[in-house]
Amino acid sequence: MTGTQDYHLAELNVGRLVAPTDDPRVADFMDNLDRINGLGKRMPGFVWMMEGSGEPGTGNTENSIGNDPQFVANLTVWQDVAALEKFVWGTVHKQFYDRRREWFDILGEQHFVMWWVPAGHRPTLDEALARLEHLRRNGPDETAFGWAQMDQATMWRDKRCVPVAAE
Template sequence: MHLAELNIGRLLAPTDDPRVADFMANLDRINGMGKRMPGFVWMMEGSGEPGTGNTEACLDGDPQFVANLSVWETPAQLQTFVFDTLHAKFMDRGKEWFENLVQMHFVMWWVPEGTEPSLDDAMAKLAYRETHGDSEDAFGWDWLRAHAAQ
């Protein structure tokens, strides 16, 4: 099994607004770094237009709602990318670019090797986690760490 993850956020401004320019200018850099990391398997891609990442995949028709969906071989490899690379510095700056969401915005789940989950599949996992909490079917970092130790 591989590990899928979905992270959603709502930008404070449209993608061409100066308030999110630094975020947009670094999308290709950070995504490219992730794709070169050991354990990276797949990432939902946008149009390929430089500096747009996957921002075309807006949620609920709202172009400021953006999603990152990827698959990794192991939790440890995803964790290294998220917390131990330049990605972490940009994640720390998230409040500069993203609204503070009250609803659930992150989920992980297991997928069979070779699976490229759809955004609809991922959003269903997110909704499941928000409704039912962490479980074998949809979980966050704390649940994963607690159950990896068993």
């Protein structure tokens, strides 16, 4: 599936910040959340983003996972893989992605997942985490997958994305 009027591409990316959101070690990340999220929302093909409180400089870091406020999630929906790929790898977002090790712990397991949703559907964080868990347990299939399963996606390969971080 490549995205149609009937289906859009959802993605979840989770990470654990190396420090609390008000710590100087993650200040550059936190200070740019609104800028990068705003850019994403203005991109052609953007559909929806899980939001936090709207408090400036917090992005959606309030949507933490479990009881760990440093474990944060980014959940968005795009018209198709080309739109998401252009935002992730073809904008200033890539510069921040390249710096992720400054701000996030290295996770020992899969932390990114994509799946198709009916147009108009807004996935919940619980739904997205279930997709991620499905991918971790079963590997990629129609229910949950990564960049490597998207034949039309090439930018992630060309931009030298580390496979464990992208799949």
